[in-house]
Amino acid sequence: MKILSIVSATLVALAAAPGNANDLTAQDLATQETTSGEMAGQKTGPSNAAILEDLRQNSLSSNEILAITAADEVEFVSLESFSGAGRQELEETLGSTEDGMGEVQTAFAWNETLEAVLDERDVMIRDLVAATRSDTGTLTVYIDMPSI
Structure with missing residues (x-):
């Protein structure tokens, strides 16, 4: 008391x-x-609009992914927050990139450097959606395509 x-x-x-x-x-x-x-150690991710812009401007093709030999700065960003109209816009944006999810996943599987990064972070290849590279060299890997 x-x-x-x-x-x-x-x-x-x-x-x-x-x-x-x-x-x-x-x-x-x-x-x-x-x-x-x-x-608290929580890093807030980019907004959905920023993700879509990054995918439009900086999306990597499977050939570009295969050519990566060093992955010093890698960020993983989940796409789970996309829903409704936002999910549709995400699908349209991904559809306009040079290579689709399957090609991106295959390129990661064939790239030993990137496969090691995935293993280190416990990310499954099947969860990969797309990848981008910034002007500073940071590789952003988009994962977790939202379900319907």
């Missing part, structure tokens, strides 16, 4: 303290959420 009253008193004091959550602006809350996620 004594612990419960200490916890209650602490909560009341925190709620009354200046700078409590009621005093935060939307910008403060956004900053707080981003910071707390980063502090």
